[in-house]
Each structure stands twice: as structure tokens, then as C-alpha cells.
Amino acid sequence: MTRSIYFRTTMTLLATTILTCGHVQAGDLLIWSPVKTAPRAYQATVGFRVPMEWEASAGADLGLGGLPGGKIENGSQLATLWGKLADDRNTFDGSVSRQVALRVDPLRSDSTLVLSRSRNWIYSEDIDLGMSHSLNINYAANGNEAASLNASQALTMTSPWTGTVVSASGTFTDVRGAFTSSLAFDQSIAPNLSFNASLTDPMSSSKSSDFRLNYQVKW
Structure with missing residues (x-):
């Protein structure tokens, strides 16, 4: 009652x-x-x-x-x-972003700490580059889940004139001691039409690929 x-x-x-x-x-x-x-x-x-x-x-x-x-x-x-510290700055040739974020859940006795940094800059007249790094630390005090650490890095190359985007990323997880990577390609063909291709873990025996042709309709 x-x-x-x-x-x-x-x-x-x-x-x-x-x-x-x-x-x-x-x-x-x-x-x-x-x-x-x-x-x-x-x-x-x-x-x-x-x-x-x-x-x-x-x-x-x-x-x-x-x-x-x-x-x-x-x-x-x-x-x-939760708490967060963020620093976003514009530079002469692009922008830089840094962030520290902490989340604590007292009801479920777990917490997460995230450290990240990203940078975007103009590499040449035809190419823009972007790079990001992140470190994710998870801790569970109840003992049902082990603490974990994930580290990831990504690089993106963009050609604004042709609408082409090529990206590569990798993630390391200490729980399984596993490393995963991926490659992606995106090409704009028309205002509403694009082609996407991705390859996951290209250096392993369990690699997989995906190809898509996307058409977007707005009404």
C-alpha cells in the first residue's frame, strides 16, 4: 500500500x-x-x-x-x-573535438567512462579527411559482468566533388581479446541514388561483405 x-x-x-x-x-x-x-x-x-x-x-x-x-x-x-567535459574548436583547415564522459548507474551498480577525440581537416582541394579515436571503459560492481575495455579508431576520406566516401575502422575488445575491422565505400550516383559496399574483418576467415544500391523517396 x-x-x-x-x-x-x-x-x-x-x-x-x-x-x-x-x-x-x-x-x-x-x-x-x-x-x-x-x-x-x-x-x-x-x-x-x-x-x-x-x-x-x-x-x-x-x-x-x-x-x-x-x-x-x-x-x-x-x-x-553523468558528467561531461567537451572541447570543440575550429582550426584553420578544419575542426577538432575532444570529450571525456562519465556515467554512473547506482541502481544497476555499473559505470562507463568514455574518452574520445576526433579531427576533420581539408587535405587538398579534392579530399577531406576525418580521424577519430575513442576509449570506452565499463565497470560493473555487482560482479555479474567483468570490467571491459574497448578501443576504436576510424579514418574517413571524402571527395566532395564526386560524392565519394571511403572509410576504415578498427575496434579492440579486451573481454575476448578480439580485434575487428571494417572497410566501407559510399558513392553518390544521383540526388536520391547511392551505392554502398562494406567489408568486415577482411583479414580473417570469417570475413563478410555487403553491397547495396539505395534509392530514397521523399514525400
Whole structure:
């Protein structure tokens, strides 16, 4: 009975807040993004930004879902704490982006740390290049899942004049000690027509390929 009353009270307060504040324009330093995800489920992202040389922000993702009769739906609870440092800069020949992000889920006793860096620049009159690196560290305190580390790198070459994009990427996962790689080719043929080809793990015996001709219709 107490659990049912608590759920009704929580849902009422969250729904009222969303309906009354959903259209309020918060300041640049305040993060407020409520949403109703289902007839009896609500989520909200709350946080703040700190004016620094790097864009710093922190907050929480909160959510709750219910069943008819006022009971809480199992697994619907959301209470994730997060923080992020981001540095996006324009350079003479392109742009550079760096980011550090941390997410902690106290309900499920796990956390994720992501370090990433990307750069886009003009290599020549006909070619643009893009490169990205990321390191993803996952930790589960409940012991059911082992900590894991994923490292990935990608390189993209684009020809704006011909509409050609060639990319290569690789990912290392320490859980299985496995390395996966892929090559991709994308060619724009017409405004609504493009050709795509990809090859996964080209150096292994389990390599696979995919070829597609895509036509996009808008109405």
C-alpha cells in the first residue's frame, strides 16, 4: 500500500512538473529536458553547465514507469548520474573535438567512462579527411559482468566533388581479446541514388561483405 501511494505521488509530481515546465526556456547554464515516454512513464534530464575553457556539464537522468493500479513497473526505474567535459574548436583547415564522459548507474551498480577525440581537416582541394579515436571503459560492481575495455579508431576520406566516401575502422575488445575491422565505400550516383559496399574483418576467415544500391523517396 505504501509503495502504491509513493508511486502515485511520484508520478503526479513528475507529470505536473513536465506539464507546467515543459515549455519554459531555461537559462544557458541549466539543463532541463522532461519527456513522457509512455502513457504511464516519464523521464527527465536535469543538470547544469559550468562556464569554462572546456564545456563542462553534469546532471542526472531520472525516470519511472507504472502499471494499472499504481504499481511500479519492474525495471522501469532510471537514475543515472553523468558528467561531461567537451572541447570543440575550429582550426584553420578544419575542426577538432575532444570529450571525456562519465556515467554512473547506482541502481544497476555499473559505470562507463568514455574518452574520445576526433579531427576533420581539408587535405587538398579534392579530399577531406576525418580521424577519430575513442576509449570506452565499463565497470560493473555487482560482479555479474567483468570490467571491459574497448578501443576504436576510424579514418574517413571524402571527395566532395564526386560524392565519394571511403572509410576504415578498427575496434579492440579486451573481454575476448578480439580485434575487428571494417572497410566501407559510399558513392553518390544521383540526388536520391547511392551505392554502398562494406567489408568486415577482411583479414580473417570469417570475413563478410555487403553491397547495396539505395534509392530514397521523399514525400
